[in-house]
Amino acid sequence: MRWQRGKQGTYGNVFQTPHRPKKNETMPKTPPIFQWNLLFLLILLSHFSHSSLADVGTASQYSPPYIPTECYGTDSSQFPSSNLFAAAGDGIWDNGASCGRQYMVRCISASTPRTCIPDQTILIKIVDHAATVASQPSAPGTTVVLSQTAFGTIANSTASSINIEFQHTRTSVHYMINQ
Numbered sequence: 001m002r003w004q005r006g007k008q009g010t011y012g013n014v015f016q017t018p019h020r021p022k023k024n025e026t027m028p029k030t031p032p033i034f035q036w037n038l039l040f041l042l043i044l045l046s047h048f049s050h051s052s053l054a055d056v057g058t059a060s061q062y063s064p065p066y067i068p069t070e071c072y073g074t075d076s077s078q079f080p081s082s083n084l085f086a087a088a089g090d091g092i093w094d095n096g097a098s099c100g101r102q103y104m105v106r107c108i109s110a111s112t113p114r115t116c117i118p119d120q121t122i123l124i125k126i127v128d129h130a131a132t133v134a135s136q137p138s139a140p141g142t143t144v145v146l147s148q149t150a151f152g153t154i155a156n157s158t159a160s161s162i163n164i165e166f167q168h169t170r171t172s173v174h175y176m177i178n179q
Contacts, residue, residue, distance in 0.1 A: 057143030061151035071099035
């Protein structure tokens with residue numbers, strides 16, 4: 001394609017392509033429905049393209065006695081009043097730095113169908129190390145070992161372990177969130 005020199009006009013000499021519309025021609029307009037569909041598609045993509053900050057792991061449960069703990073010894077005042085707490089597995093223990101950390105946890109699946117309680121997310125506090133809990137966890141080697149209350153809030157308590165989605169949070173409020 002060769003460039004042609006345009007006529008002298010208001011803006012001086014301009015270069016134009018041979019396919020430039022003539023004076024009375026109009027450019028084809030994009031139909032409004034296409035513009036709205038494109039806008040909807042961009043919004044949809046931006047909604048689903050954000051990266052998730054949650055991790056996936058496993059959880060088991062343990063029963064009392066919960067004291068002594070690796071984090072707080074025999075100080076029972078460190079347990080949340082909701083009884084939504086857990087012992088950290090080796091993967092998140094972080095040499096004790098996980099003591100007091102809080103996680104949003106929800107059950108996403110289990111080996112037995114319909115084990116998870118739908119739309120239940122809980123906020124738990126780490127109070128112990130899973131390797132040193134006073135009572136035996138229902139399954140070894142899990143990411144977290146939940147208290148009986150915490151486990152029973154998000155899953156059928158007869159299950160030995162579940163798959164979870166969990167996210168560290170910096171909030172200091174101890175309550176259950178129903179999503």
